[in-house]
Amino acid sequence: MSDTFSTAQRSQIMRSVKSTRNRSTEQKLVSFFKENNIKGWRRGFKLFGKPDFVFPSLRIVIFTDGCFWHGHDCRNTKPKANEVYWKIKIEKNVIRDHLVSNTLEEKRWKVIRIWECSLKDTSSLVSIKKKLQHGITC
DSSP states (O other): OOOOOOOOHHHHHHOOOOOOOOHHHHHHHHHHHHHHTTTOOOOOOTTTTOSEEETTTTTTEEEEEEETTTTTSSSOOOOSTTHHHHHHHHHHHHHHHHHHHHHHTTOEEEEEEEGGGGGGGGHHHHHHHHHHHHHHHO
């Protein structure tokens, strides 16, 4: 199926789309935190890399990374259209993720990165709970 917009028009449209973050994945963690009486977390905390959750008193940050956008190959999804564009885009995201994690760790923050697919497994959530209770990094 051909696009009804020119390449330049489509590019302009896509640039105007702004992220609303990874709400469904984040909401799973919010529910888990509330169900397990895990307190002290903040969202929208002003910190480099814009972590999804911050525990300021523990100096722990949590990122919930979408598998496709952050290069996790759990479902082996690779776009056929604009293959080169998506490969470069995802590689840049992975590089940025490493930069953000390293920068925060240098500033003595503990960084936890959670893959979107791992939230389906309750054992990974229990592992996160233990890490938060003990202040241990991944």
